[in-house]
Amino acid sequence: MxxxxxxxxxxxxxxxxxxxxxxxxxxxxxxxxxxxxxxxxxxxxxxxxxxxxxxxxxxxxxxxxxxxxxxxxxxxxxxxxxxxxxxxxxxxxxxxxxxxxxxxxxxxxxxxxxxxxxxxxxxxxxxxxxxxxxxxxxxxxxxxxxxxxxxxxxxxxxxxxxxxxxxxxxxxxxxxxxxxxxxxxxxxxxxxxxxxxxxxxxxxxxxxxxxxxxxxxDNVADAPPTLRSLLSGAERVVRDPYLLRIALYVLIANLLSTFFYLEQARLAGETILDATARVQFFAERDLITSVLTVLVQVALTGRIMSRLGIGAAAAVLPAFTLAGLGLYAAMPELHVVAAIMVAERVAAFALSNPATKVLYTAVGVDERYKAQNFIDTVVYRGGDALSGAVFNGLTKAMGWPLAAVAVASIPLAGAWLWIASRFDKALRERQDMAR
Structure with a gap:
């Protein structure tokens, strides 16, 4: 102490x-x-x-x-x-x-x-x-x-x-x-x-x-992750529909957010030719994101989660992404993509992440530790890697224009929104099982 x-x-x-x-x-x-x-x-x-x-x-x-x-x-x-x-x-x-x-x-x-x-x-x-x-x-x-x-x-x-x-x-x-x-x-x-x-x-x-x-x-949650715990976590996620729902939410989140990240990187490289100016642009975007995140955390996060539920908090990110995909398809410009990324990151840091952390409180400590480590490392970074392969394959191997990729991603974002909307019900059912 x-x-x-x-x-x-x-x-x-x-x-x-x-x-x-x-x-x-x-x-x-x-x-x-x-x-x-x-x-x-x-x-x-x-x-x-x-x-x-x-x-x-x-x-x-x-x-x-x-x-x-x-x-x-x-x-x-x-x-x-x-x-x-x-x-x-x-x-x-x-x-x-x-x-x-x-x-x-x-x-x-x-x-x-x-x-x-x-x-x-x-x-x-x-x-x-x-x-x-x-x-x-x-x-x-x-x-x-x-x-x-x-x-x-x-x-x-x-x-x-x-x-x-x-x-x-x-x-x-x-x-x-x-x-x-x-x-x-x-x-x-x-x-x-x-x-x-x-x-x-x-x-x-x-x-x-x-x-x-x-x-x-019994403070197992503070123990460091090991290869054995990651493999055990993977098994638990696959077998448990509750944990699988969380993993799918995280996977889709990273799959679609990485699409915007890759587009922002491409557009910034083509639009801002000076390296120092690009560094300033990215730093300014991070600054705006951090300031807005603090404001939302202080003013809205607690109110939304306590009054509307964790499903509403988790649904903000896929809702923003849905709107962002449509907006990007209409206006594929750097500042549009940067604005979408700022909105996504604020929603993720201030609402989505706290909401998903609440979901882990309804599982046992051992499950929470092993499954959460697997989701936060393998699933999270796996979504990043999969996104690059999928979107690069669609545009290069299949010749899809980027606007078409964005439109085709809308149903996936809709499924993601549906998963989020079911979180409150899933949490109640899990808590009832534990009683």
Whole structure:
């Protein structure tokens, strides 16, 4: 359980201010604030390099992007069990700063390659690295949080700590947009590396400044994923209609959202010829997305889920996608696709993701852990890889125009919307079975 290294007495001004924002108890202010800042640095560092990754994607061909998505999927399959093996066998106090340092070293290598004028193969390697990077730095951060806070503290403090990540998601693209024309896109990697090193240093300080709680024996959800758990999760998803419904929702979401991602990358490469300007464009899009996500999370997410149900919250994303497919078919322009992607991402981060997480509360802890890990890794990235293959095949092998692909995708989006609309009923039935 996290406690500040302070004695009794009146709360400090910082503690008094925090209590106006979050249900924080005496002795928790320093740890909670440090956790908030650490997560802001982690996601801020990621969002600094994200526009660089998007720029490389815009410069690539459709075949290259398809190959890159496949490589991301394969690397994920190999890396997730390896990550679980490392976390299970080495001290968590050492793993986070050590792996963060490894990521920084890799970024430094990419920076050197960029400065030396590396060839096209560099772009693909950086795209794969950037796509996998986010999963692991965030996973490591939450492992740290599970060591510092017990379940009662987590219920009170995790919302505030997660807001630190959202803050980083706002400041990262804002900084990238302002710094890219001044220092150049390659130097954004150095800034991101510094942010990640600062997060690693803070993680060491947090462990020393707090008294870590012993994890509950039944807290299986915090255990790292392994190859065995992924295979077991796959079996459970296939056999359980409830879990299969969640998996189909996630698969279709990534299949269709990747269509817009690929189109945005193609149109940006054709429309914005200057690399720095493309970095600024992608950073501006990420900034708008993050700001709107915060506003929706604060003003609407709780109200929609409590009053209208999780089905309504989950249905917003497929509804936006349906409208977006029709709009794209009529106006296949860069800013139209970018606007569709912003709307989709806001709906996903603020509504769809929280709604699907609620669905897992109706299954057992072992099922939740294994099935959710499988869906969040293999199904999620598998949708990305499948999308590139399907849409590239339709346009190249079969010669379909992109507008026709969008129209043909509408029935799939309709099925996705129907799956979402049944979530409330499925959740009630599952809860009744558990009683």
């Amino acid at each position: 996290a406690h500040d290294q302070s004695t009794g007495g009146d709360p400090s001004p910082a503690h008094a201010l925090l209590r106006r924002i979050v249900a924080i108890e005496p002795g928790e202010a320093i740890a909670a604030t440090g956790s908030f800042i650490t997560f802001a640095l982690v996601l801020g560092g990621y969002y600094l390099i994200r526009p660089v990754r998007e720029n490389f994607s815009a410069e690539a061909t459709a075949d290259q992007r398809q190959l890159w998505f496949l490589l991301v999927f394969l690397v994920m399959l190999a890396a997730v069990p390896l990550f679980g093996w490392l976390v299970a066998r080495f001290s968590r106090a050492l793993i986070l700063p050590a792996l963060y340092a490894v990521f920084v070293a890799i970024m430094l290598g990419f920076w050197i390659a960029l400065r030396a004028g590396a060839g096209p193969q560099f772009s693909g390697a950086f795209f794969v690295f950037g796509s996998v990077f986010n999963l692991f730095v965030v996973s490591l951060f939450w492992i740290l949080m599970s060591d510092l806070y017990d379940s009662a503290q987590a219920k009170r403090l995790y919302g505030f700590i997660a807001a630190g990540g959202t803050t980083g998601a706002v400041l990262g693209p804002f900084a990238a947009r302002g710094l890219a024309p001044v220092v150049g896109q390659e130097n954004l990697l150095l800034v991101s590396g510094l942010a990640l090193l600062a997060a690693a240093a803070l993680s060491i300080w947090l462990r020393r400044a707090t008294q870590p709680a012993t994890l509950a024996k």
